[in-house]
Amino acid sequence: MDSAVGSCNACGATGTALMKLSLGKDFFGRAYDRLSPSTDQSPKWYCEGCSMQKNLQRDFRDILGEFDKLTAGQGSTLSSQEEFQRASLRLREITAILAGAAGHAPLLTAADVSQLIGRMQTTTMQA
Numbered sequence: 111m112d113s114a115v116g117s118c119n120a121c122g123a124t125g126t127a128l129m130k131l132s133l134g135k136d137f138f139g140r141a142y143d144r145l146s147p148s149t150d151q152s153p154k155w156y157c158e159g160c161s162m163q164k165n166l167q168r169d170f171r172d173i174l175g176e177f178d179k180l181t182a183g184q185g186s187t188l189s190s191q192e193e194f195q196r197a198s199l200r201l202r203e204i205t206a207i208l209a210g211a212a213g214h215a216p217l218l219t220a221a222d223v224s225q226l227i228g229r230m231q232t233t234t235m236q237a
């Protein structure tokens with residue numbers, strides 16, 4: 111398969127090395143089947159910068175999804191103090207990485223991440 115003729119599914123970059131992403135496990139260690147090579151019906155291709163951000167975006171979405179469940183009073187992985195801490199640290203890490211990728215962030219904005227960090231801090235104070 112010649113990936114060089116395609117374009118990045120996130121930013122549309124062409125003429126650069128593209129890689130097919132197979133994400134394996136999500137942030138909480140659960141199987142993440144959608145992009146696994148054998149079951150993925152519509153593989154996506156990303157340039158180097160976007161493939162890195164795709165992983166950040168996946169972690170961000172996982173954490174956001176679990177946090178929404180937590181605030182809704184549903185069972186959430188984040189009800190574990192340890193997981194909550196780990197997720198908070200990961201969000202800070204993502205913020206730092208995004209700050210270093212200024213100008214090339216088609217998938218995830220630092221503002222979204224900051225907002226989630228803020229919401230999580232508020233929750234911690236109420237607990």
Ligand SMILES: [Zn+2]
Nearest residue numbers: 118121157160
């Ligand atoms: Zn790209």
